[in-house]
Amino acid sequence: MTQLFVNALIAGSLAALIAGGLSLVYGTLGVFNMALGQMALLGGYATWWLHQELHLPLLISILGGLGFGALLSWFTFEVFVEPFWKRHRFLPLVTTIALSMMLDGIILLLFEERPRSILPGLKKTFDVMGARISLVQITLIVLTFLLLALFAYILHSTPFGRQIRAVVQHPHAAESLGIAAPKLNRIIFILSGSLAACGGIYQGIDQNLSPTLAFGITIKAYAAIIAGGKGHLWGAILCAYLIALLEQLAIGVPWFGGAYISAGYQQTVALAVIIIFLLLKPNGLFGASLRSA
Amino acid sequence: MTKRFLSLLSLSALTLAACEGGGDSGPIKIGYLGPLTGDAAPYGVDTLNGVKLAVDEINAAGGIKGRMIELVAEDSRCTGADAASAAQKLVNVDKVVAIIGGQCSSETLAAAPIVEAAGVVMISPVSSSPDVTNAGDFVFRDYPSDALKTKAMAAFLREEGLTKLAMISENTDFAQAFRASLKKDFGEENIVFDEVVDPGTKDFRTLATRLKDVEFDIFFPNAQTDAVMAAMMQQLREQGLEQQAISHDVADSVTLGELAPEAVEGMYIVNVPTAGEGGDFEAKFNQKFGGAQATIAFAAHAYDAMGLLAKAIETVGANGTAIKDHLYSMTPYAGVVGKFSFDRNGDVVGLSYSLKTFKEGKIEKVKDIAVNSMP
Numbered sequence: 001m002t003q004l005f006v007n008a009l010i011a012g013s014l015a016a017l018i019a020g021g022l023s024l025v026y027g028t029l030g031v032f033n034m035a036l037g038q039m040a041l042l043g044g045y046a047t048w049w050l051h052q053e054l055h056l057p058l059l060i061s062i063l064g065g066l067g068f069g070a071l072l073s074w075f076t077f078e079v080f081v082e083p084f085w086k087r088h089r090f091l092p093l094v095t096t097i098a099l100s101m102m103l104d105g106i107i108l109l110l111f112e113e114r115p116r117s118i119l120p121g122l123k124k125t126f127d128v129m130g131a132r133i134s135l136v137q138i139t140l141i142v143l144t145f146l147l148l149a150l151f152a153y154i155l156h157s158t159p160f161g162r163q164i165r166a167v168v169q170h171p172h173a174a175e176s177l178g179i180a181a182p183k184l185n186r187i188i189f190i191l192s193g194s195l196a197a198c199g200g201i202y203q204g205i206d207q208n209l210s211p212t213l214a215f216g217i218t219i220k221a222y223a224a225i226i227a228g229g230k231g232h233l234w235g236a237i238l239c240a241y242l243i244a245l246l247e248q249l250a251i252g253v254p255w256f257g258g259a260y261i262s263a264g265y266q267q268t269v270a271l272a273v274i275i276i277f278l279l280l281k282p283n284g285l286f287g288a289s290l291r292s293a
Numbered sequence: 294m295t296k297r298f299l300s301l302l303s304l305s306a307l308t309l310a311a312c313e314g315g316g317d318s319g320p321i322k323i324g325y326l327g328p329l330t331g332d333a334a335p336y337g338v339d340t341l342n343g344v345k346l347a348v349d350e351i352n353a354a355g356g357i358k359g360r361m362i363e364l365v366a367e368d369s370r371c372t373g374a375d376a377a378s379a380a381q382k383l384v385n386v387d388k389v390v391a392i393i394g395g396q397c398s399s400e401t402l403a404a405a406p407i408v409e410a411a412g413v414v415m416i417s418p419v420s421s422s423p424d425v426t427n428a429g430d431f432v433f434r435d436y437p438s439d440a441l442k443t444k445a446m447a448a449f450l451r452e453e454g455l456t457k458l459a460m461i462s463e464n465t466d467f468a469q470a471f472r473a474s475l476k477k478d479f480g481e482e483n484i485v486f487d488e489v490v491d492p493g494t495k496d497f498r499t500l501a502t503r504l505k506d507v508e509f510d511i512f513f514p515n516a517q518t519d520a521v522m523a524a525m526m527q528q529l530r531e532q533g534l535e536q537q538a539i540s541h542d543v544a545d546s547v548t549l550g551e552l553a554p555e556a557v558e559g560m561y562i563v564n565v566p567t568a569g570e571g572g573d574f575e576a577k578f579n580q581k582f583g584g585a586q587a588t589i590a591f592a593a594h595a596y597d598a599m600g601l602l603a604k605a606i607e608t609v610g611a612n613g614t615a616i617k618d619h620l621y622s623m624t625p626y627a628g629v630v631g632k633f634s635f636d637r638n639g640d641v642v643g644l645s646y647s648l649k650t651f652k653e654g655k656i657e658k659v660k661d662i663a664v665n666s667m668p
Binding site for chain 2: 003007010117132134212252262
């Protein structure tokens with residue numbers, strides 16, 4: 001049983017990183033970024049390239065991957081989101097789908113079709129309270145927690161964080177109070193792209209990267225933010241972990257008189273549970289109707 | 294001056310008319326279907342390169358009776374839907390004489406009714422699903438059916454005294470057909486763990502956790518791609534499960550050894566012999582394409598499919614039905630993969646299996662496994 005929770009933590013940390021940033025973007029701009037999965041993968045691939053091809057130390061490669069992710073999201077914001085989102089908030093939906101296709105092509109061109117692993121080979125595992133976990137996974141889980149804690153601190157205990165929350169709650173009111181909303185939007189978008197890149201790097205270290213992963217990453221992140229409530233950062237992060245836990249529980253414990261649910265239904269079961277929750281609470285599991293973020 | 298111009302014009306008009314005559318002159322169009330993008334792309338890249346190598350050699354030697362071969366490649370992404378639309382395009386727009394493809398069994402099965410209706414011969418270099426056997430008269434393959442491979446695998450397991458098999462299968466045509474046919478050949482009672490996961494799943498931790506409570510002798514990662522198989526093996530080993538593993542063609546991949554060297558160490562692979570390895574063919578292939586992404590055997594089967602097709606066209610002309618009849622009745626073709634012909638279902642006859650294993654990240658042959666031919 002402990003193992004199931006550990007498994008959920010591993011899968012959930014990946015989803016939480018990506019969903020967290022996305023939730024802020026959705027909260028402030030209200031736009032969908034459908035190229036998020038590709039941006040995550042490219043961050044991972046950049047790290048892979050720096051570490052496996054240029055043989056730079058892992059830490060520098062990870063920083064490089066993050067930097068690349070930030071640059072890519074900045075570029076995405078300036079070219080594919082900023083010129084469009086004020087005209088209609090669904091326009092970036094189309095432009096970022098186009099971008100996702102372009103990025104798919106670029107990934108194939110630069111990194112080829114074969115799977116790539118940033119740290120190939122078996123990782124040493126430990127027994128922690130009856131669950132097996134590798135040092136890399138512990139590091140990743142802890143780092144994710146630290147990142148999210150830092151996020152929480154910035155958001156709730158700094159003037160900058162207060163400005164972000166103000167923009168999320170009411171952009172026009174915030175602007176009339178002298179908060180530079182456009183600048184904040186840009187920063188938040190780049191931040192979300194960098195967090196996605198973090199997720200891609202995580203995936204590349206823990207498992208492997210292949211070009212087809214992108215869409216699944218995007219969809220899971222959206223499931224988490226919708227289930228968590230629009231623009232509700234902590235809701236999105238909690239839901240990312242919750243979906244991961246549901247996925248593990250769905251197939252990891254015997255249901256209904258000892259029979260296991262077939263693993264093919266793993267994702268279906270998790271998402272079906274989310275839909276049932278949403279039917280009962282349409283604003284999301286944590287969605288207060290007025291206050292958010 | 295005008296006269297000269299006119300005569301030139303009429304001459305060019307004549308040539309044009311001759312070209313439009315189609316059929317007997319101008320290039321012979323051959324189609325290619327396979328996954329050039331996605332997780333299965335290494336198969337597509339290797340087989341396409343194998344076909345390209347054959348086409349270049351044939352064209353350099355003067356083509357087929359003076360006509361060059363023109364290759365039209367389509368990406369069918371290892372899915373039935375993409376393969377069907379690609380096959381439609383090759384047959385109706387490009388009007389190809391024959392097709393090399395598909396690579397994934399799902400591609401071949403989806404394209405089969407289309408080529409069947411159009412009377413275009415299709416030879417698959419790597420599809421191994423037993424369902425391809427009855428896919429149609431115009432559908433051939435120079436790769437043995439899994440119906441034989443599972444027999445070989447079951448025979449080996451019994452010989453080793455292994456009676457409890459645990460398997461996780463990806464939900465794709467190839468992996469599911471393999472699963473069904475292994476169940477039949479090895480006996481359902483000998484399979485102690487049998488789970489099916491969505492295509493492309495990479496999180497197997499919870500299944501591996503459950504496997505800890507199952508008593509099994511050997512694990513069979515029945516994945517469609519090496520990316521997924523690497524995740525399966527890695528996560529199984531991370532849970533401390535040390536049991537022996539065995540798998541099929543998908544494991545016969547250099548990439549797998551690079552991704553998860555420790556996890557796959559000692560894993561058995563039942564596959565067609567590594568055809569073309571170490572020979573003249575591999576040297577030529579590596580020089581031109583810098584090596585295979587999955588395995589040289591895939592390229593060798595594709596190379597032979599193209600060579601065989603060219604020989605058939607040379608013998609009976611560029612006519613679908615004539616090529617089909619020729620392939621059923623031909624004397625064995627001596628290719629890179631061995632000497633083979635086709636049975637009445639278009640399945641290959643004459644190739645055997647070998648047992649290989651991973652040793653320090655490299656694939657080594659252990660021995661040949663004899664299998665009886667199709668019942």
